[in-house]
Amino acid sequence: MRRIILKNKALTKFNKKYPLIHKEDLKNIEDETNPEWVSFYSEGNQFIGYGYLGIQNKGYGWILSFDKEQPINSKLFKKLLKEAINERKNYFDDAQTTAFRLLNGEGDGLGGLTIDWYDHYLVLSWYNETIYYYKSMILEAIKEVLPEAKGIYEKIRFKRDDLEDSYFVEGELAEEPLIVKENGVNYATYLNEGLMTGIFLDQKEVRNYLVDGFAAGKSLLNTFSYTGAFSVAATVGGSYETTSVDLAKRSTEKTEEQFQVNGIDPSSQKIIVMDVFNYFKYAKKKELSFDIVVMDPPSFARNKKKTFSVSKDYGKLTTEAVELVNRNGHLIASTNAANVTMDKFKSMIEKGIQETGRKFKKQEQFRLPSDFKVASNFQEGNYLKVLIYEII
Structure with missing residues (x-):
């Protein structure tokens, strides 16, 4: 088995069973396209673990076994x-x-x-x-x-x-x-339609929060709505009206289907194909407002005229969303951007609310549910951040 040498300065984290190999951890830049199991050692010939090199968005490779007696098989x-x-x-x-x-x-x-x-x-x-x-x-x-x-x-x-x-x-x-x-609610999924299936499983606890009464008797605006899962959960949970907004034309058909498989008439809800920022302008012009506004944008998105990045634009998004929240209504702010810490995310949201001159109170927060297990030695794997604020 090929030996890969890791720098001594990285030993502390690997001795704590940190699993991810970064490019800067490698003593020598290796051929990441070589598909073989390797053994990782320190510069001082200390065994670290068995794993592999393979570039992906998180890093340069993984350690799968820290036990010298348990090779990869x-x-x-x-x-x-x-x-x-x-x-x-x-x-x-x-x-x-x-x-x-x-x-x-x-x-x-x-x-x-x-x-x-x-x-x-x-x-x-x-x-x-x-x-x-x-x-x-x-x-x-x-x-x-x-x-x-x-x-x-x-x-x-x-x-x-x-x-x-x-x-x-x-x-x-x-x-x-x-x-x-999911928590008694039906969702239509397609297992072979591109990378997505129709539902993001990591949001189950947030949807259940809506189902369990948080949305009862309230109106809800679901931005970047995809297939409308938050809207369906809110409706099952007693919301009297939901509005789902997404730029993708397919979102209409997909959202209608999610309502239908739960016995809900889609025509009783509002489904709008529009850029979310353009919708905010439209809603302000029409003096529309909501008891709950949900924001769960992609980490990065681009349309013909502009780009959106969570790390740069979430504060502006928050400000515009809060202007549509009724008095003592709620904002549900979510991101799966791994490069944004919870502290930074919280800061962006609260600064965005403050820009409106309104007061706020943090009410609830969610991270990944238990089926999305996070290793104690790899906390950055807990990418999901959801914060719920009362807007006063």
Whole structure:
């Protein structure tokens, strides 16, 4: 097995079982396209762990085993899968929630791969070429540990010209749409339509907050609404009217479908295809206001005229959104931008509210739900940040 030397100055974090290899940790720049398991050692010949090099958005590679007696093989994959499944027993036992994250990459010891469970169908997301190279070995381990899985799909989240974004791998084809439940609410999903499936599973606790009464008797504006999942949750939870706004034309059909699979007439709600900032101007002109405004923008987005970046533009977005919030209404601000800390996120939001001259009170916050396991030695993996403010 090829040895990779890591700089001594990085030893402290690796001795604490930090799993991610950064380019600056490497003594020598290695060929990241070489798809093989490697052993990592310090400059002083201290064993650190077994893993691989493979560039993805988070870094340059992963350590999968810190145990010198446990090399990377099928036995290790089965062990990690069994542990992940056991930790999610409460999800498997909950008939009201049939879609959840089964294996959360480095949170479950397998950096570079996530596995989602959609009512007996698996969706694997591969984040770099090296881990994808071992697809056959990993699939065999999955099928042995999870024989009840009906079918397997995959998402390719790295760039390679000969691969599409999404594939059906094997087993049975899922129905289209595949209706899954989350806290008793139905959601229409499509397992082989690009990288997305129709629902972001990491937002389940926020949606449940809406279902459990927070939205009861209130109006809700859902910006960057995608398929309208927050709107559906709010309506099931007693919201008397929701308005869903998204720039993508497909959002109308997708949002209507989410209401329909819950027995809700889509015509009773408002679904608008428009740039969110343009909608803010329209709403102010029409003197529209809402009891709850939800903001969950992409980390980065570009249309023909402008770009949006969470790290630069969230404060401005907040200011414009708050101007549409009724007295003693609420703002739900969310981001999955890993490069924005919770402190920075909170600061941007509160500064944005202050720009309106209104007072505020933080009411609730959410991070990743328990199925999106975060390793204690890798807290930056807890990317989701959701803050709820009362706007006074």
